[in-house]
Amino acid sequence: MQKKSELQVFREYLQKNRLRYTQEREQIIKEIFATHDHFDVDTLYLTIRQKGIHISKASIYRLLPLLIEADLVQDVFFEDGHMHYEHIYGHEHHCHLRCIECGKIEEFSDPRLKDVERDLEERFGFKILSHKLDVKGLCPDCREKLKKMA
Amino acid sequence: MQKKSELQVFREYLQKNRLRYTQEREQIIKEIFATHDHFDVDTLYLTIRQKGIHISKASIYRLLPLLIEADLVQDVFFEDGHMHYEHIYGHEHHCHLRCIECGKIEEFSDPRLKDVERDLEERFGFKILSHKLDVKGLCPDCREKLKKMA
DNA sequence: AAGCTTAAAGCGAATCTTTATTAATAAGCG
DNA sequence: CGCTTATTAATAAAGATTCGCTTTAAGCTT
Incomplete structure (x- = not known):
């Protein structure tokens, strides 16, 4: 049996909560799951920008609680004045x-x-x-x- | 053998690092060790103020890293947008x-x-x-x- | 005990992270 | 296709923490 992708899991989470699957959310999640590294909001934002994709930082901040609620991401520790995260789905x-x-x-x-x-x-x-x-x-x-x- | 007081421990830490023992630092430490409760910077600041003692919030922020370095205090968790601390000396x-x-x-x-x-x-x-x-x-x-x- | 050096205090401005606001956009259902 | 409304970008706002500057005062040294 094939494991569900993180995008599928997120879609299901959204449907259950009557929320919307947007381009922006998809791009952010793809970036988060593109590497195994831990990340913080700012570096994630910059990485996405560097690829020429325009997404506002607020959208990242708004998405994170949803990803955590959906058990796709967790906050790891607070350091250097801000929170650090990692994706946990499949680990x-x-x-x-x-x-x-x-x-x-x-x-x-x-x-x-x-x-x-x-x-x-x-x-x-x-x-x-x-x-x-x-x-x-x-x-x-x-x-x-x-x-x-x- | 009598256990050293937190103030003594702090004094020794300061001497070792050629730092100064000030009125302000003493008052902040006394307040921190006055209760067993966890605390955050803002409530500590207000508690001290309510006793008619005037200490700037920056002094608390400057003191905390020293207390942590001296193993008198530790940060417990980050919640509600700020860090929470507790005194650990003697526990x-x-x-x-x-x-x-x-x-x-x-x-x-x-x-x-x-x-x-x-x-x-x-x-x-x-x-x-x-x-x-x-x-x-x-x-x-x-x-x-x-x-x-x- | 006075003088000297410099750490530390106070104050307010600055910075940084995160959240709220608002008007415009677009998901997704009927 | 059109309607409802969640979501977006942008910006302002809020809150926490740090910085810069001036003044004060620890704590040596004499």
């Missing part, structure tokens, strides 16, 4: 390990986090919906670099 | 479980996260410095409320 759930020196990001997942969730449900009576584990450290290169400096 | 490390309906926050910690950190060090060669697990869900009250609505 396993994962968390992020970031180097505080150079910004390098590794993705990982760990089954123990599900266990933690289960414990929390039991202990606090919450219905758990999501978790986000953000780990910071020094990548191998930066460790080496700092060792030499000291 | 065990903990993570946050938040209700997406009412905003209620439970704190917890789990030894398995240390295990995850160890695995990450081994697997990616990073030196791990910190982790932050943010779990979202529905608290017992809101689960009940939503059940009745449906």
Whole structure:
């Protein structure tokens, strides 16, 4: 069975909510899914512009909540004064390990986090919906670099 | 052995970095440590103002990075368009479980996260410095409320 | 204790991100 | 094809954070 494309998923989401599938939205989504990289609004905007496509930044801001609601995108972390996002459709759930020196990001997942969730449900009576584990450290290169400096 | 006060810790941090211990900084820190609650810049600013103490908001913004660097404060999450903080000195490390309906926050910690950190060090060669697990869900009250609505 | 150096404060302007407004456009249904 | 109305671009507005500049005051040094 063929997996649905992100555009199909988004179309269905729109139909369910009586919203419209526009050229602009299609172009933005295509760009978001064109690379695996994380992105922020400004670089996404500039990338689209560079291709000669004219889309206003406000349209990106308006689209993002819909993509998040449709589980196609998630916000990853707030840094440098603005939010960073990534597309998640078709990927396993994962968390992020970031180097505080150079910004390098590794993705990982760990089954123990599900266990933690289960414990929390039991202990606090919450219905758990999501978790986000953000780990910071020094990548191998930066460790080496700092060792030499000291 | 008596634990050092947060002010002492901050003093030492300042000395190490040849920075100055000012009236303003002392008053801001005292206010931050006066309650266990999470805080944001604006409410902290207003609370201080209400006590008749005049401190500019910029001074708070300038102080926060120092407090974070000195491990007295950490940023907890970005919400409602701005960052939220908490003082951490004298507390065990903990993570946050938040209700997406009412905003209620439970704190917890789990030894398995240390295990995850160890695995990450081994697997990616990073030196791990910190982790932050943010779990979202529905608290017992809101689960009940939503059940009745449906 | 006074003098000196310079970090830090206050203030307001500037910047940056994100949201709201509004008139014009176009999706998509009948 | 025409109608309804969601969506767009553009711009203004709002809110958070930072910057620049002048004045104040920590905290050495003598």
